[in-house]
Amino acid sequence: MNPVIEVKKVSKVFRSKGVEMEALKDIDLEIQRGEIFGIIGMSGAGKSTLVRCLNYLERPTSGNVLIEGEDLGELSEAQLRLKRREISMIFQHFNLLMQKKVLDNIAFPLLIQGVKKAEARRRAQELLQTVGLSDKANAYPAQLSGGQKQRVAIARALAVNPKILLCDEATSALDPQTTESILDLLQEINRRYGITIVIITHEMAVVRKICTHVAIVEKGEIIEQGAMVDIFNHPKSKKARELIIGQREDDSWPGEKRQKNLLEKTGKIRIVFSENSAFEPVIGNMVLKFGTPVNILKADTKNVGGVAKGEMILGVPEDPEVQRQMKEYLSQRGLEIEEVTEDVE
Numbered sequence: 001m002n003p004v005i006e007v008k009k010v011s012k013v014f015r016s017k018g019v020e021m022e023a024l025k026d027i028d029l030e031i032q033r034g035e036i037f038g039i040i041g042m043s044g045a046g047k048s049t050l051v052r053c054l055n056y057l058e059r060p061t062s063g064n065v066l067i068e069g070e071d072l073g074e075l076s077e078a079q080l081r082l083k084r085r086e087i088s089m090i091f092q093h094f095n096l097l098m099q100k101k102v103l104d105n106i107a108f109p110l111l112i113q114g115v116k117k118a119e120a121r122r123r124a125q126e127l128l129q130t131v132g133l134s135d136k137a138n139a140y141p142a143q144l145s146g147g148q149k150q151r152v153a154i155a156r157a158l159a160v161n162p163k164i165l166l167c168d169e170a171t172s173a174l175d176p177q178t179t180e181s182i183l184d185l186l187q188e189i190n191r192r193y194g195i196t197i198v199i200i201t202h203e204m205a206v207v208r209k210i211c212t213h214v215a216i217v218e219k220g221e222i223i224e225q226g227a228m229v230d231i232f233n234h235p236k237s238k239k240a241r242e243l244i245i246g247q248r249e250d251d252s253w254p255g256e257k258r259q260k261n262l263l264e265k266t267g268k269i270r271i272v273f274s275e276n277s278a279f280e281p282v283i284g285n286m287v288l289k290f291g292t293p294v295n296i297l298k299a300d301t302k303n304v305g306g307v308a309k310g311e312m313i314l315g316v317p318e319d320p321e322v323q324r325q326m327k328e329y330l331s332q333r334g335l336e337i338e339e340v341t342e343d344v345e
């Protein structure tokens with residue numbers, strides 16, 4: 001089967017006042033159906049330009065973009081408009097129509113497609129339920145919180161039954177908790193409707209939480225791409241390590257130095273395994289999920305009938321958000337969690 005999105009040797013040159021700026025250089029990318037694909041990179045790397053090339057809001061200077069095997073460059077304007085219905089987009093600042101009520105914002109793209117008003121409003125109501133905002137149909141966007149506005153934007157994006165959802169920094173204007181709930185919603189949409197999601201973000205926690213695959217863009221080029229756990233666990237290039245580990249470093253990255261940094265910069269969590277703990281290699285799975293190592297500082301566990309019992313103290317990354325998410329992850333698996341403030345012998 002064709003990849004749902006295929007980018008072949010795409011370059012994009014912006015020209016203004018005789019000055020040329022090569023924003024994308026020879027980009028090759030394949031995104032398979034059902035993936036949640038993160039595109040990450042420093043500011044100005046070319047992420048937005050790349051994502052805008054995926055629906056031809058920006059025409060590549062050279063190269064090809066294929067959606068389900070169909071080359072966008074070979075379509076007429078009318079065909080392109082039809083094809084774009086398969087690709088919805090949400091943005092950092094929501095882009096809602098402020099003078100229209102929530103329900104009408106969602107119905108709007110359907111009306112443009114010629115759907116009858118009653119049918120469009122019925123579908124909009126259904127989508128409001130999907131995003132958990134049934135009671136806000138008659139509110140105006142100005143009366144909503146940032147998270148609620150993004151939910152409305154997601155409902156509007158889903159109205160046209162897209163196959164692909166492009167998210168351009170969709171959670172960057174939201175606080176961590178709201179970000180988490182929007183990511184949960186995107187994950188649910190991906191699973192329930194099989195929609196392929198492409199996420200541009202500068203927030204590594206977003207990628208860790210929901211992306212299955214990731215590409216790192218640097219100065220208009222893709223420097224690494226692959227499964228998220230592989231890239232986050234083993235970033236190969238210096239730039240990728242800077243982005244993912246979030247610290248500048250020498251070209252070499254000796255294991256000892258890394259271990260030392262980790263030990264200096266950890267928080268500590270005590271976890272208690274009991275009868276209710278999940279039957280799974282919970283620490284190993286957590287390391288895979290978060291793409292960051294933890295240190296077992298102390299373990300006093302027994303294997304009872306294949307289930308761990310006892311307690312363990314983990315050294316975890318200092319980032320409070322990562323710590324919070326790890327605690328939540330462990331609690332959800334039936335483990336009791338305590339913060340450790342004293343030194344561990």
Ligand SMILES: Nc1ncnc2c1ncn2[C@@H]1O[C@H](COP(=O)(O)OP(=O)(O)OP(=O)(O)O)[C@@H](O)[C@H]1O
Pocket residue numbers: 014015016021022023041042043044045046047048049050202
């Ligand atoms: N319409 C344009 N005309 C000229 N240059 C442009 C245009 N759009 C983008 N660029 C340039 O292309 C490069 C890539 O920009 P782009 O917005 O894709 O980066 P980005 O990775 O999304 O950055 P950010 O995270 O800051 O949004 C930048 O140097 C930018 O100045």
